[in-house]
Amino acid sequence: MAKQFDQIDAAHQRFIEDQHLFFTGTAGPEGYVNVSPKGMDCLRVLGPNRILWRNMTGSGNETAGHLSQANRMTLMWCSFTTRPQILRCYGTARTIHRLDPEWAALDAHFTPAFQARQIYDVDVTLVQTSCGYAVPFMDFAGDRDTLDKWADAQGEDKIHDYWRDRNTLTMDGVPTGIVAGNLGQDA
Numbered sequence: 001m002a003k004q005f006d007q008i009d010a011a012h013q014r015f016i017e018d019q020h021l022f023f024t025g026t027a028g029p030e031g032y033v034n035v036s037p038k039g040m041d042c043l044r045v046l047g048p049n050r051i052l053w054r055n056m057t058g059s060g061n062e063t064a065g066h067l068s069q070a071n072r073m074t075l076m077w078c079s080f081t082t083r084p085q086i087l088r089c090y091g092t093a094r095t096i097h098r099l100d101p102e103w104a105a106l107d108a109h110f111t112p113a114f115q116a117r118q119i120y121d122v123d124v125t126l127v128q129t130s131c132g133y134a135v136p137f138m139d140f141a142g143d144r145d146t147l148d149k150w151a152d153a154q155g156e157d158k159i160h161d162y163w164r165d166r167n168t169l170t171m172d173g174v175p176t177g178i179v180a181g182n183l184g185q186d187a
Contacts, residue, residue: 001130001131002128002129002130003128003129003130004126004127004128005126005127005128005129006125006126006127007048007049007124007127008045008047008048008049008051008089008124008127009048009127012087012127012129013045015077015079015083015085015087016043016045016077016087017045018079019077019078019079020039020140020143021037021038021039021077022037022038022043022053022075022076022077023035023036023037023038023075023076023077024036024038024053024063024073024074024075024076024120025073025074025075025076026062026063026066026067026070026072026073026074027066027070027072028065028066028069028070028170028172028174029069029070030172031170031171031172031174032062032170032171032172034060034062034063034066036060036062036063038053038055039143039144040056040143040147041110041111042054042055042056042110044109044110046109048124049091049123049124049125050121050122050123050124051075051089051122051124052106052109052119052120052121052122053075053119053120053122054107054109054110054113054116054118054119054120055116055117055118055119055120056113056115056116056117056147056151057115057116057117057147057151057159057162057163057167058147058167059166060167060170060171061117061166061167061168061169061170061176061178062170062171063095063118063120064095064118064176064177064178065169065170065172065174065175065176066170066174067093067094067095067120068095068174068175068176068177069174071092071093071094072090072091072092072093073090073091073092073093073120073122074088074089074090075088075089075122076088076089078132078135079132079135080135080136080137080138080139080140081137083132084131084132084133084135085129085130085131085132086129086130086131086132086135087127087128087129088127088128088129088130089122089124089126089127090124090125090126090127090128091122091123091124091125091126092122092123092125093120093121093122093123094120094121094123095118095119095120095177095181096118096119096120096121097117097118097177097178097180097181097182098116098117098181098182099180099181099182099183099184100181102121103119106119106121107119113148113151114151114156114159115147115148115151115154115159117163117167117178117182118178118181160182160183163178163179163182163183164179164183
């Protein structure tokens with residue numbers, strides 16, 4: 001049976017911090033809904049109604065475009081180990097780019113990474129837990145280092161080119177603000 005809460009309590013935070021993977025969901029008013037898996041050390045619970053997650057360079061940039069149209073986000077964790085549980089945090093989110101005044105203070109919560117392209121500051125308005133009885137057992141073998149190796153091989157300038165070439169528009173053609181927000185240039 002699902003239970004709903006108006007904030008993240010200590011048990012919820014421990015559950016979140018114990019998971020190696022989470023999913024984020026966003027959608028504009030029209031077009032595709034995006035659900036994306038996230039790993040690495042990219043998420044911080046800052047309070048009972050606030051989560052930060054730092055978005056690394058990737059092949060798409062749907063979240064930023066969606067949030068520019070419809071300011072809502074869902075984050076979801078599920079346990080693949082002994083405790084069968086699913087936890088979702090619903091709310092709104094702000095996209096923070098490198099040139100925004102808040103970037104340095106928020107980015108300081110994470111290990112430095114030049115391939116970080118946005119930080120999402122999530123205002124959690126609803127927390128829901130439910131059973132995870134159908135979620136399979138899986139063993140965690142470790143984090144992948146593929147993204148870090150790829151970014152290091154590219155270097156910062158080529159990462160910026162990648163943003164310009166592949167991250168400026170969503171699949172639906174919505175601007176993501178990455179070039180102006182991170183490089184101070186038009187796309």
